[in-house]
Amino acid sequence: QALADASFAHFGQVDLLFNNAGILRSGLSWEVSPEDWRQQLEVNFMGVVHGVHSFVPRLLKQGTVAHIVNTASIAAFLASPLMGPYTVSKQAVLAFTETLSYELQMLQAQIGVSLLCPGPVVSAIAESDAVAVPGSPQDQLQAGLRQGIEAGMTAAECAGIVFEAIAENRFWIFPHPEFLPTWESAVNDVKMGKNPIYQAFEME
Numbered sequence: 480q481a482l483a484d485a486s487f488a489h490f491g492q493v494d495l496l497f498n499n500a501g502i503l504r505s506g507l508s509w510e511v512s513p514e515d516w517r518q519q520l521e522v523n524f525m526g527v528v529h530g531v532h533s534f535v536p537r538l539l540k541q542g543t544v545a546h547i548v549n550t551a552s553i554a555a556f557l558a559s560p561l562m563g564p565y566t567v568s569k570q571a572v573l574a575f576t577e578t579l580s581y582e583l584q585m586l587q588a589q590i591g592v593s594l595l596c597p598g599p600v601v602s603a604i605a606e607s608d609a610v611a612v613p614g615s616p617q618d619q620l621q622a623g624l625r626q627g628i629e630a631g632m633t634a635a636e637c638a639g640i641v642f643e644a645i646a647e648n649r650f651w652i653f654p655h656p657e658f659l660p661t662w663e664s665a666v667n668d669v670k671m672g673k674n675p676i677y678q679a680f681e682m683e
Contacts, residue, residue: 480529480533482533483533483534483537486534487537492541492543493534493537493538493541493545494543494544494545494546495545495546495547495548495645496530496531496534496535496538496545496546496547496548497547497548497550498526498527498530498531498547498548498549498550499548499550499595500522500523500526500550501522501523501550501552501565501604502518502519502522502523502604502607503519503562503565503604503605503607503608503624504518504519504564504565504607504608504609505561505562505565505608505609505611505617505620505621505624506561506563506609506611506617507561507563507617508563508564511563511564515564515609516563516564519564519565519568520564520567520568520571522568523565523568523569523571523572524568524569524571524572524575527549527550527572527575527576528575530549531547531549531575531579534547535547535579535590538588538590539586539588539590542589543589544589544590544591545589545590545591546590546591546592546593546645546648547579547590547591547592547593548592548593548594548595548641548645548652549572549575549576549579549592549593549594549595550572550595550597551569551570551572551573551576551594551595551596552565552569552596552597552598553596553597553598553653553655553658553662554566554569554570555569555570555572555573555594555596556573556596556658556662556665557658557661557662557665558570558675560616560620560677561616561617561620562620572594573594573596576592576594577594579592580592580650591645591648592650593641593644593645593649593650593651593652594650594651594652595641595652595654596651596652596653596654597632597637597653597654597655598627598631598632598654598655598657598658599627599628599630599631599632599655600628600631600632600633600634600637600654601628601629601631601632601633601634602628602634604628605621605624605625605628608621608624632654632655636654637654640652640654641654
């Protein structure tokens with residue numbers, strides 16, 4: 480709310496709203512503490528809700544063209560072991576953002592909506608995780624995530640893709656389309672009624 484107050488006071492109006500905040504705490508779903516579950520949902524999901532709650536009424540009131548980008552993750556489509564709270568929070572962002580888009584369309588508002596679903600992007604998100612027991616599955620996951628993030632897309636590259644999508648008023652933004660075949664395979668399994676099967680993570 481303070482950010483919205485400051486933004487409108489300084490600029491007079493807001494044209495672009497980016498709800499982009501995330502933390503990650505890995506671990507077995509039943510071993511992650513309720514406090515860690517709650518914190519990830521508060522930051523990753525409720526952070527988006529708070530941003531929309533504080534800005535959208537004013538965006539509607541100003542009556543000009545605007546655009547909202549909510550950051551989810553490829554995890555919004557692909558669940559993984561040891562990442563329960565993160566995955567749940569990002570899938571919630573997916574559902575919320577689709578709902579927001581429908582509501583703004585229903586009101587015929589001049590506000591576009593996009594869902595950003597990146598794979599690895601260079602960031603400090605891995606630093607928010609707790610230290611795992613050396614050699615444990617959680618430790619392997621963390622090592623793989625850090626390796627992927629370090630070799631990932633830069634924030635500037637990702638931003639370029641996002642601004643192209645905004646210009647084209649595209650809802651879905653997939654900076655890493657190489658993950659889409661895996662999601663398509665999962666969707667086909669759902670159509671066929673196949674049980675989801677875990678495939679072990681392999682370190683290269």
